[in-house]
Amino acid sequence: MAGGPLLEVRDLAAGFDSRHGLVKALNGVSFVLEPGERLGIVGESGSGKSVTAHAITGLLPSNARVTGEARLDGVDLLQMSKRKMRHVRGERIGMVFQNPLHCLNPSMKIGAQIEEVILAHTDADKREASRRSLELLDQVGIPSPDRSAQEYPHLFSGGMRQRVMIAIALACKPQIVIADEPTTALDVTIQAQIIDLLAETCKAYGAAVILITHDLGILAGFADRIVVMYAGRVVEQGDVDSIYYRPAHPYTLGLLRSVTRIDEARRDRLVPITGNPPSPVLLPSGCAFHPRCPYTQPVCSERVPPLELKGGIDHPAACHFAEEVATHRAGDAVQ
Numbered sequence: 001m002a003g004g005p006l007l008e009v010r011d012l013a014a015g016f017d018s019r020h021g022l023v024k025a026l027n028g029v030s031f032v033l034e035p036g037e038r039l040g041i042v043g044e045s046g047s048g049k050s051v052t053a054h055a056i057t058g059l060l061p062s063n064a065r066v067t068g069e070a071r072l073d074g075v076d077l078l079q080m081s082k083r084k085m086r087h088v089r090g091e092r093i094g095m096v097f098q099n100p101l102h103c104l105n106p107s108m109k110i111g112a113q114i115e116e117v118i119l120a121h122t123d124a125d126k127r128e129a130s131r132r133s134l135e136l137l138d139q140v141g142i143p144s145p146d147r148s149a150q151e152y153p154h155l156f157s158g159g160m161r162q163r164v165m166i167a168i169a170l171a172c173k174p175q176i177v178i179a180d181e182p183t184t185a186l187d188v189t190i191q192a193q194i195i196d197l198l199a200e201t202c203k204a205y206g207a208a209v210i211l212i213t214h215d216l217g218i219l220a221g222f223a224d225r226i227v228v229m230y231a232g233r234v235v236e237q238g239d240v241d242s243i244y245y246r247p248a249h250p251y252t253l254g255l256l257r258s259v260t261r262i263d264e265a266r267r268d269r270l271v272p273i274t275g276n277p278p279s280p281v282l283l284p285s286g287c288a289f290h291p292r293c294p295y296t297q298p299v300c301s302e303r304v305p306p307l308e309l310k311g312g313i314d315h316p317a318a319c320h321f322a323e324e325v326a327t328h329r330a331g332d333a334v335q
């Protein structure tokens with residue numbers, strides 16, 4: 001659809017039937033992704049990042065109940081058949097997950113796995129698929145593509161396997177690549193290389209990227225825009241600079257203070273957020289962050305703050321005291 005965003009997620013909610021009753025993992029998540037944009041989704045464990053990605057791509061298990069909309073070029077993915085979604089996943093949305101070994105077939109050569117994706121989703125014949133797979137291996141920085149294509153995944157390091165996953169995600173020239181914690185299992189220097197590779201290759205292919213992480217530090221040099229999630233909601237979203245330099249939600253402030261920086265030895269600044277994220281079966285009343293929030297007031301346990309633009313702040317935040325937080329933050333030297 002001309003003019004609209006590439007992906008528009010609106011009021012996405014997801015729950016799971018369980019023996020504890022309905023686990024409400026997402027409670028009305030909305031965001032947009034523009035063509036070619038790099039969006040970061042950040043939040044602690046359990047905030048609903050993966051459920052968001054899986055809901056959009058039709059990968060939630062059968063005990064999940066999903067409502068809302070996820071429109072790709074105007075067409076709601078949530079209404080699509082499983083068969084159509086399988087095609088969307090290969091052709092229009094590429095995926096990179098935390099553990100490539102779960103996604104790669106251990107008994108199939110690397111090259112053949114890339115070819116398989118190309119053959120399943122494009123008109124290419126075997127010869128063309130083989131040529132493309134070697135080209136992709138080269139583009140993602142796998143040395144000697146000819147030889148590497150003949151190897152099995154277990155011979156590759158974690159970083160190399162993730163490069164292969166990026167090649168597979170890009171194999172059909174998708175409009176979007178969703179990478180869910182793609183570097184969590186890797187050591188720090190390799191992490192940076194993989195994030196840079198993701199940025200470069202997706203740019204070369206003209207694909208937008210959704211990078212999911214619990215570490216705001218990773219998004220600094222990567223994201224155009226950031227969505228901050230807490231307890232199944234978006235609590236703040238804005239341009240990367242707005243989020244880093246003018247955060248207006250106390251949770252984002254907490255995440256910023258706990259960022260690990262590779263470039264600076266400022267360990268004294270590493271202050272974890274006190275307490276733990278809530279369980280979705282026992283969400284605190286009002287603002288779910290209020291039991292952990294240094295700014296909390298009585299109203300915070302009474303009313304859920306909507307995600308909205310408030311005076312003096314250049315992006316929306318879901319906090320009753322967003323203006324105070326933003327002002328306070330301006331005098332704070334955490335950087």
Ligand SMILES: Nc1ncnc2c1ncn2[C@@H]1O[C@H](COP(=O)(O)OP(=O)(O)OP(=O)(O)O)[C@@H](O)[C@H]1O
Nearest residue numbers: 016023025044045046047048049050051052061280
């Ligand atoms: N299949 C499921 N059945 C029941 N609850 C689930 C299921 N999948 C996820 N959840 C719950 O939904 C909530 C959100 O989970 P999700 O995996 O999206 O978190 P996350 O932000 O990706 O965390 P992490 O950083 O650990 O990957 C969690 O409380 C989780 O326990």
Ligand SMILES: [Mg+2]
Nearest residue numbers: 049050051180
């Ligand atoms: Mg996750």
